Amino acid sequence: MSTIIKRPANPLADLLGWLESESAAMRSFGATPYIRVEDFIEDDNYVIRAEMPGVDPNKDIQIDVAGDLLTISGERREEEHARNRSELHYGAFERTLPLPAGAKPEEVRATYINGVLEVRVPYAIEEPKTTRVAIEHNGS
Template identity: 55%
Template sequence: MSTVARRTNPVTEMIDWLESGPAFSLRGLASYIRVEDFTDEGEYVVRAEIPGVDPDKDIDVTVTGDVLTVRGERHEEERDKNHSEFHYGSFSRSLRLPRTASPEDVKATYRDGVLEVRLPMGEEPKTSAHIPVQRGKS
């Protein structure tokens, strides 16, 4: 397994995390989704813990530019409860994709409370190029 090259630094990662929504609210864990990412056989993989949802109705996955966004909603069952630490309601998490991730062929699967999104990895883009300067007409 190889590592994923990031084009951000830890400060930028922290800003992205803060902008993705508050991790805590007065009721406890709010709109935060725990994720992990790695590369596997030429694909960039993001796994997100989202238990207790119906993937057909409650999860929306989009790629806009170089950002992967997972949105959804967990619905509360009507029951007489004495105590609950479950979070119900809307949630969202956005992650910046590596430069080589190719959003054209994204695949998402949901199994056992875990959403897995796979994107093919392309070649490392050139970071610099020599540009010849042509003489303009006088």
């Protein structure tokens, strides 16, 4: 079952999303090492899956959460081989994604299986609280 997540307005997250979509054409030509991701909601988790074959998750990958942004960064190290062709991307990479409202960064968990990094971010949708405001008047 799909769930739509409402994210609060965040100009930085919007800019990052725009930049990622606009520069996708450059990535297809191999100009930038890039992390391909998919994201979805499963139960009460925002799940991000990233293709990252050929890296050591203990040495080459770092995940950071700052505010409502999650950043996956690292490096794919080139091995020395006598070869005729190389179509693999080596070097540093980074991808920043906005987190949904109610994300719990202190509970983020990540696993790496068969070249796929999976990051699970628990979140709770909080209903807005209503507060009644008293109206002051002059008593007339």
